[in-house]
Amino acid sequence: MVKVYIFTDMEGISGITTNAIWDQKSDAYRAGRTLLTKEVNAAVEGALEGGATTVVVNDGHDGHNNIIVEDLHPEAEYETGECSLDETYDAAFLIGYHAMAGTEKAFLDHTQGPRWHNYFLNGIRVGEIGQCAAIAGHYGVPVVLVTGDAAACKEAKELLGDEIETVVVKYALNRFSARSIHPKKARRLIREAAKRALAKAHEIKPFKLKTPIEVKVEWATTDIADSLERREGVRRIDARTIVKIVPTALEILNF
Ligand SMILES: [Zn+2]
Numbered sequence: 001m002v003k004v005y006i007f008t009d010m011e012g013i014s015g016i017t018t019n020a021i022w023d024q025k026s027d028a029y030r031a032g033r034t035l036l037t038k039e040v041n042a043a044v045e046g047a048l049e050g051g052a053t054t055v056v057v058n059d060g061h062d063g064h065n066n067i068i069v070e071d072l073h074p075e076a077e078y079e080t081g082e083c084s085l086d087e088t089y090d091a092a093f094l095i096g097y098h099a100m101a102g103t104e105k106a107f108l109d110h111t112q113g114p115r116w117h118n119y120f121l122n123g124i125r126v127g128e129i130g131q132c133a134a135i136a137g138h139y140g141v142p143v144v145l146v147t148g149d150a151a152a153c154k155e156a157k158e159l160l161g162d163e164i165e166t167v168v169v170k171y172a173l174n175r176f177s178a179r180s181i182h183p184k185k186a187r188r189l190i191r192e193a194a195k196r197a198l199a200k201a202h203e204i205k206p207f208k209l210k211t212p213i214e215v216k217v218e219w220a221t222t223d224i225a226d227s228l229e230r231r232e233g234v235r236r237i238d239a240r241t242i243v244k245i246v247p248t249a250l251e252i253l254n255f
Contacts, residue, residue: 004047004054004093005083005089008066011096012170016028016180017170037071038187039190046192047198050199085139087141091144092133094147097146099149109151110127116217117220118217118218121215121252126159129146130207135249135250144198145167148168148169161205163200163203166193211249213246214245225241233245
């Protein structure tokens with residue numbers, strides 16, 4: 001049994017080059033769903049070619065209803081929101097990712113939503129790539145493949161090590177526009193990288209944080225710290241910053 005877990009997002013999918021995809025009523029979003037589904041399928045194919053016997057896809061972008069399930073690779077299993085990842089998995093992929101909030105020349109950089117300014121786990125500044133890697137790391141599962149724009153791939157290698165596979169599918173011109181490689185080329189590169197990544201999965205170290213974990217968030221505005229400071233276990237350290245100690249990486253989003 002070789003099990004692969006695929007976290008998906010949408011901002012880092014090839015062919016998506018406008019922030020209009022954040023409006024789910026837009027034509028760009030509708031077209032983006034097809035691009036997302038086909039790019040995820042490329043990763044599934046690569047995993048299967050690399051020997052995977054189980055591939056689970058988590059639909060992670062806003063609303064968790066983005067992948068066109070009917071068109072998802074028939075060998076993949078699909079889930080949303082809750083995550084069935086556990087220690088029986090061999091590897092995790094992050095497909096369609098974006099850089100953390102505050103990254104220069106990064107397409108649609110953000111962390112969770114517009115209110116997160118800076119986010120640290122045990123003092124390490126992270127975004128959603130680090131967050132997913134920490135959750136996978138809790139189960140001893142390494143993230144072995146990350147795809148997205150150049151900034152997301154750079155962030156992934158800096159955090160997780162040079163030996164992981166990344167596929168750069170586009171280059172940000174500014175936060176709201178990008179130059180993308182052709183989706184068909186991106187899919188070929190992702191399929192090949194997925195296969196390579198799985199072959200070396202046992203050599204790649206999981207991103208395992210020392211527990212308990214210190215979660216620190218600097219919010220964009222002080223009202224969020226105002227509303228959180230009375231919650232149990234939360235300590236406010238300055239106008240916009242709160243700290244909470246959580247037992248494991250599975251609680252890093254619990255405030
Ligand atoms: Zn997203």
